[in-house]
Amino acid sequence: MSDESRAASARRAGVAVLLLLAALVLVAAVLPLSPAAHRAAAGSLVVACYLAFCLWTAWSRRAALAPVRGAIAADALLVAYASQTGFAEQIARRSAQALQAAGLPVHLADLAEMGGSALQGFRQALFVVSTTGEGDAPDSVAGFARRTLAGDLPLTGLSYGVLALGDSSYQRYCAFGQSLANWLHRQGAEPLFDPILVDDGDEGALRHWQHYLNVLGASAEMEDWAAPSYQPWTLAERRLLNDGSPGDPAYHLALTADAPAGGWEAGDIAEIGPRNAPGEVASLLAALGLDGATRVDGGQSLGDALAARVLPHDEAGRAALRGMPAPALLEALPRIPHREYSIASLPADGRLELLVRQMRYPDGRLGLGSGWLTRHVSQGGQVDVRLRRNSGFHPPAPERPLILIGNGTGMAGLRAHLKARAAAGAPRNWLLFGERTPQHDFFHHDEIQAWREQGVLERLDLAFSRAAGWPRYVQDCLPAAAGELRAWVDAGAAIYVCGSLQGMAAGVAAELERILGRDRLDELAGQGRYRRDVY
Incomplete structure (x- = not known):
């Protein structure tokens, strides 16, 4: 069924539901019932209307996101899944809904129903895939894995992310997801971020995936699928x-x-x-005529409860909440x-x-x-x-040389690693960092210069995009340092990248590929010597 046909079916179903309910209301109105019976009938019809509306909404949303084989928007983001028990499909659907709710064109697909060449029609793709048994693809995608992953398919221009579901009690943990990511990169596709491994439904890893959905355009106010225990x-x-x-x-x-x-x-x-800022909460309470001291949610005040909810910031949003009692108000507002x-x-x-x-x-x-x-x-x-824990970005062994590359507030992650290296007495550290101006944006300047003087930092390269005479971006530091970079890698160095997903991460990856070659960079990633924490 095409997208258009599916949408038309949803509209027809919705119209049918509304006509049926309207008929029921008319029938109830003309029946010779007592006033009490009329009130009971009216109440039942209200409940029926609400339930029917919910069922229709859920059905139409599911229909709109169902795998389709018809025309695909030219700029659609692919969300593909490979599921053994249904969990990967569930996560893929939630991901697609989050992106679609933000107005992004999304194409949801079962990987089992996609020919490999279909991947060439997308510029961005997210894969949510399970591993079954000892490193096998889910049964439904065994054919896809056999036909497609064993061959070559040019995918230059595709950017991708992988959420790999598995169980670390098995020796080949998340093997299918990692194999898929490796194959995509060998075909010329570029990773948006390192594969996210989910151990037996780990909620922290799923929240990290939600973080990347936000970076790709999903609403930053999307409620956590599993709230952290703060x-x-x-x-x-x-x-x-x-x-x-x-x-x-x-x-x-x-x-x-x-x-x-x-x-x-x-x-x-x-x-x-x-x-939320206290003033925002007070403003909403005043607009709704509610007392923030009202006790809700097991004894906390309404004001405190609203401070942790996503609040409307326009009159239309506030108007929709007027007249609601406190419990209903909190139910209507998602948690931040x-x-x-x-x-x-x-x-x-x-x-x-x-x-x-x-x-x-x-x-x-x-x-x-x-x-x-x-x-x-x-x-x-x-x-x-x-x-x-973010074990995919934990420090290498102290005896291994370390190249740290980043920009902006990515200095946070780089700084922690430099502190760890200094504490361990680890020699051979090289920092490449980019920001706007040397006068104002060289974060933790004094500390970094002290590490340079103490020998903790063997080499320091800087880039400033708003200052003449400097490389513009951190990736622009790499070509002039290509020979030394290769020498460090030959000596066993690890490369850690921290900072912006958009721009910096892709630019650094492109320069590293030019200097080291794609196969060498893949080899370093497989050895845990090329790691990224980007956002």
Whole structure:
């Protein structure tokens, strides 16, 4: 069935439902019933209408996202799944719905029903795939794996991401997902980010996948599929790092745990639970004529509960909420999803340190996460935090040389690694970093220069996009250093990249391929010597 036919079927079904319900209302109105019976009938019809509407909405949404074989929008983003038990399909559908809800054209497909050449019709693709048994593809895609992954198919111009579902109790953990990612790269496709491995439905890994859906255009206000279990931390310090910069303000933040918290390693992630500014909450309560002190949700105040919900910012959105009792109001407003930040410190520092740049919505409002951390929470105030392991970006062995490449607030992840290397007495570290200006945007300048003088940093290359006489972007530092880069890699060096997904990550990958070759770069990735934490 084509997209048009499916949409027409949904419309016809909706019209039929509405006509049927209208007929029922008319019949009930003319029946010789008592007033009490009429009220009961009316109530039953309201419930029936609501249930019918929900069923029709769910059916039509599912129909709109069903795998299709008809015409595909030229700029559609492919979301393809390979499922053994249905879990991969479920995650793929939720991903497609999140992207589609943001207005993006999406084509959802069962990988088993796609010929390999169909991949050539897309510029971006996300794959949600399971591994079954000891490293096998799901039964339904065994034919696709046999026909397509064993051969070659030019895919230059395709950017992709892979969510690999598996179980680490098996020896070949997530093998099919990793094989698919490797094959895509060998065909000339470029990874948007490193494959995300999900161990037995790990909720943290799925939230990380949601983070990348946000980066690709899904709403940043999409509710977490599985909410983190936060712990309270106290904001101990907030310091502006780039006063006078042509870019948006960037802040160094330090948090201390209110109770014993688990440790972390360089490369790990802090999941933050943002809250609305108190003024935003007060404004909504006043507009709705509600008392913020009203107790809801097991005893907390309505004001506190709303602080953690996504609030409307226009009159139409507020008008839709008027007249709702407090419980219904909270039910109607989704919880603010978590935000992810690379940790810039080590447990030995005694503080969880972050590097956060203020972000803004198109209408000028501060972003929920960055606005909360850089402006709205007061120093000494509470911040909800969950620490998440990011084992794919943990440090290499101390004896292995390390090349660190990044830009902007990616310095957070690079800084944690340099701290770990200094603490371990690890020699041979090389930092390549890019920002806007050397005067205002060389984050943690004094610390980095001290590491240079102490021998922790053997080499330092810098790029500044708004200053004459410097390489413009961090990837522009690589061609002149090609010979030394190859020598470091030949000596066993690992390459870690942290920073912007858009622009920087792809630019660095392209230069590394020119210098090292695609096969060598794939070999380094397979050995865990080429790793990326990009956002």
